[in-house]
Amino acid sequence: xxxxxxxxxxxxxxxxxxQQAQLEAAHGxxxxxxxFVAVRKNDDGDIIAxxxxxxRELDYITALTEAKSGQIAHVDVFHxxxxxxxxxxxxxxxxxxxxxxxxx
Numbered sequence: 001x002x003x004x005x006x007x008x009x010x011x012x013x014x015x016x017x018x019q020q021a022q023l024e025a026a027h028g029x030x031x032x033x034x035x036f037v038a039v040r041k042n043d044d045g046d047i048i049a050x051x052x053x054x055x056r057e058l059d060y061i062t063a064l065t066e067a068k069s070g071q072i073a074h075v076d077v078f079h080x081x082x083x084x085x086x087x088x089x090x091x092x093x094x095x096x097x098x099x100x101x102x103x104x
Contacts, residue, residue: 033073038104
C-alpha cells in the first residue's frame with residue numbers, strides 16, 4: 001500500500017483555498033452591501049460595536065440583527081455558547097478578520 005503524505009495533501013488543499021479566497025476577495029462586494037470596517041472593543045477585548053463602510057456605528061445587537069438578515073457582507077452568524085455570534089467569513093484572509101479591524 002502506498003504511503004500517503006497527509007501533511008503535503010493538507011498543505012496543497014490549504015494553499016488552493018487561500019488562492020480561491022484571494023480571488024473571491026478581489027471581486028469585492030458585487031451586491032453593494034455594507035461591510036464592517038472598524039470595531040469597538042471593551043476592556044476585556046470583546047467586540048461590542050461595529051462601524052460600517054457607510055459610516056454607521058452599530059451596537060452588537062443591531063449588527064447581529066442586520067448580519068442575520070443578510071444586510072452585511074462578508075460575515076456569518078453562528079450559535080455557540082448559548083448565543084448568536086458574529087464572525088467574519090472563514091476565507092483564509094487573516095487581515096479581514098473582525099478582531100483585526102481597526103478600532104474606532
